[in-house]
Amino acid sequence: MALNQPLPQGVTDLYAQDYELKQTLIDRLKQLYHVYGCQPIQTPTFEYYDLFKNIPGTMDDNQMIKLIDRDGKVLVLRPDATVPIARMASQATSDAPLLNKMYYVTNIFRMESGESDRTSRSFSQVGVEWFDDGRELNDLDMVVLAIKSLKHTGLNAIQLELGQARFFRALMSETDLDAEAEAQIQAKLEAKNEYELSDLLDELNVSQTVKQALLQLPQLFGKPGEVLKQATTLVLNSEMTKALDHLTRLVERLDELGYAEDVSIDLGLVNHLNYYTGVMFQGYIEGYGKPVIQGGRYDQLMTYFNLRTSAIGFGVYVDDLLRIVKQQQAVSLPKPTQAVVMTNDDTIKTAMKLAQQLREYNVVTTLASDQDSINQAELVINVVNQMMVINGQQETYHQLDDVFEKVGLTNGND
């Protein structure tokens, strides 16, 4: 009886061209992060639930995929890349060279409803984390690296949107709302739902000045110049000014470097605000409905690990990127020269040797045993009489040199 085994929801197999393309994308990103001085690292697939539970605001409890260990402790499949890396950095032995700038290629697991999609519960993320000294230069460096990450994959119509966590924080410091009320406000801001936000602010008795400022936030996005100018009219305290100044300087630098077209600003960007403490960014690709890159400065997180350091990082959603790259055919896979060496029982030794030589020339070579369609006489006449299939075309060669010449000519020319 044929076994029909369905896959669980929200996961998928990847093979053939799709997987090759994904690996190509990952390789390009790895190469990029390598030359930026990042070290590759890996953390375990599962860790203790307590690690994530004790850090507020990073992960929704219900979204973690949990397991029970032998001793009854609860484990979770890696629901986030950054927290384990922060843990690792804090536990790295002191005589190890200081781990400060690293990249990862990893799978993230989430208990999403995953009704019909293929990657909601297990998806790949490539990213960079940098435990730095909090300088503005580093903000610039990472924002540029984020832009490059997208462009490096062959996509050009990109939009990296910048926000500043401190702006909203400073604005909220004018109120005495509790965390729950703040979360409600954030949810409305995140949906740019001015109408319900207005009702909510009335309900919460927020002062008129703060209310007016908050109601402006959903529209404060777009071209940096205009947005920042408009934002200055909302400033209620010096912290807000500082946050805007920081963004202004960052944008000016990006301008100078020729990235003006690629960046915009959204001061209504308030998701994951319990986590980010400074510049935040997310990257979009034209024609794709979700952000494909997300990151920012998160200085607070490290204090949970008794580590006094700033931190900035971002993650790239590779599966989404793969979908876009396929759609837009932005990346063509290299087509290597391929050869099939045909042989019968008598010519195996020569055939194997030939195959080996071809492989040394970087030709993708496979062996095939004698087939009916091949003229056997030709194969047996002479050991150097070679029947080969190169790039789909069957040809007969009488000299090995001829084979190499042929291969040398086509090798790597695609």
Add this chain to the structure above:
Amino acid sequence: METIKIALAKGRLADLSLELLEQIGISFSSYYEKTRKLTFISDDGHYELILVKAMDVGTYVENGAADIGVAGKDTLLEAGADVFEVIDLGFGRCEFAVAGEPGTELSAQQSLTIGTKYPKITNDYFQAQGRQVETIKLNGSVELAPLVGLSDVIVDIVETGSTLKENNLEVIETMLSISARLVVNKASFKTKGTAIRPVIDQVKSIVDEKGRVTNGN
């Protein structure tokens, strides 16, 4: 200029939305020809209208298959779409309510079984009250459920209440009021902002002019 795709729910919401769009100069004459087509190009060629099921508007917009959409708050809540919900259009206004046979007391029922087309909204509502309920997902004729003993009460949209009355049911508790919302895909709003924002701003000024009846949620 790239075309902007607008998803509308077949039926009355689509008619009202098109009326609104016409006021800002976007018209789809071909929509009024009697056809069974589901996509229409605007007269100026800049917009494409796609007609979908009400429950699917959020999905189309969330995934970027449409840039803009008009959907009832009920469907947005039920489907939990991750979109920008930028304007409360003010039409398509109605109430979510718990309904049942006259005299039904919700607090008197120890375990409450509720028939509804909206299990998520129902569960969220009662969960927020710390009450565990059992929902039975139905796809239509919800009023029948309490009459034949399938459920104790129902949760549904109530516009005039006449359907309830005809089936000898009445509103026991109003939950929240809803209306049509203009939603925008999160990426489109950023990457196609120059084309989308003027549309939003114009619609907003028309809606604001008409005045908006505030509602709780």
